[in-house]
Amino acid sequence: MLLALAMGTAANAGMAASAQEGAAPVPEASRYTFFVGFGPGGVPDLAARLIAEKIQARHQIPAVVVNKPGVGGMLAAQDVLDATPDGSTLLSVTPAHATAPAVYRNLRYDTLKDFAPVTLIGDGPAVVIVPAASTVVDMADLVRRAKAEPGRLTYSSAGVGGSTHFAAELLRQKAGIEVLHVPYKGVAQAMTEVVAGRVDFTVAPYVAAVKLVQAGKVRALAVAGKQHMPEMPDVPTVPESGVPGYEWSFWYGLLVSAKTPPEAVARLNREVVAILHEPDIQTRLGEMGVAIAASSPEAFQALLTEEVAKFKAIATAANIQPN
Template structure:
């Protein structure tokens, strides 16, 4: 009797294993379809340029196909909202900037939680902003800009990629430290803002070096200073804002990839490894360096801690500057 029961149990177990095998085998290996990488700013922005460099490199191996999807608007929150609500399957990602941390304070009623609704994948790069003016502008230095702004308060303006972006907040920090009044003009992306500066419709912009440097090299823009504490390796002759008479001024932009919260750990780890491979490639490092960007890979855990730290660091700056969403 006992042997009969044991035989029945073994037979049932074998049947269940055989039934489960096809189902397990049927689960597709990740990735089994193209990955959508959302860029929450317009084409031509630093985020867009970095996304295309990294995405194209990831696609060279044949396993990953990355499609860049520009979703500009509301300082990057429009694109972030869509990704926060997307299926956590690894097929919808977003390349965020330092603006993601700024928005946590800037927007009091976001439709998503900046930390809890996302799964950090990896940092990608850090990029200095560059204070640029039209190539024909009368301003040849930071001091020229400050003197003109003090002579006619409110007469000058600076363009940005949108309220709350790094191009906005770095300008607000400059206003505060220089003690000047220049008007902020928000756009829906870096490309549009730079176009107006080149056309003379905007006086200046604290533009990401990735976006500005090609136009500086073409003679369409003049670089006056970089926002980082040290000079950019790609622009060694351009002084920092601190060197230009405002010691202590420093603003760094960073970029990283997030997925929706709940994305499986194995998918997060696979993406982290693939991004790391892309950032380690000599041609990618060369392309990034040529535009002033420094590759900056991290683990998912390190990126999560970094975002938390940046939110804490930037919150008082946002509050002290009085920046308001849509301003």
């Protein structure tokens, strides 16, 4: 998924060094606002707060984070578009930003044309988890049971049309199984249902699952990335577990209005990429299972374009109807 970003990331290593040595700061403003379309505590919120704290400390300019959850992040996105497009108002996004065109029939904005990418922040793998008391042995066993009794097994998601829903639907398609979707309002609720044993499995962001796995409240069947995770060294990848071709990551990035002057976007990119390369930021995000993947705006735009097309294809195959 992130191959297109490799060149942008490498190119920005030089930008990071330049910014750290005194490159032009973010555009002058009296205040910087980071809108997050989700509640406090998740990666898009915490990453925005880390970056905002750095900008405030560097330039003695107030930088605040505003959480405005609802409608898959669309409310926050609209607030960014309604603000003055001078580079002082940013949107912290996840794959939910790219699922919106496949889920909502009457979007008030164009996901790809109305926003200008600043940079990708990073990404973290998904993890397929089951209740601690589940009798499912491994990923192959889950697939076997689902094929034996189509439609009996259930999975939770953070809501219809969200990235966790699409992650599970792609798994269903790749594995050739039929399972019942049980949507909830947010990742926390979806995870609670797995802990309580009221659903059979979910495909969760690594950051949401790792502590529950370590505490023995859920079991991890497989990691939906290309490699094993240090905290779960014995947990195989999904392809190793018998579902070839399945990979999923939850990425995080920053956007501004497409009306923002290009020079303001460029300065923001240099500033944020430099921040992301600071050791304490890498450590903090790494603790959340997020690998830094700072990119050029062009590389992030390429990823968004690819993701929008992918999610539309998943929605069509899964018969996810736009609202």
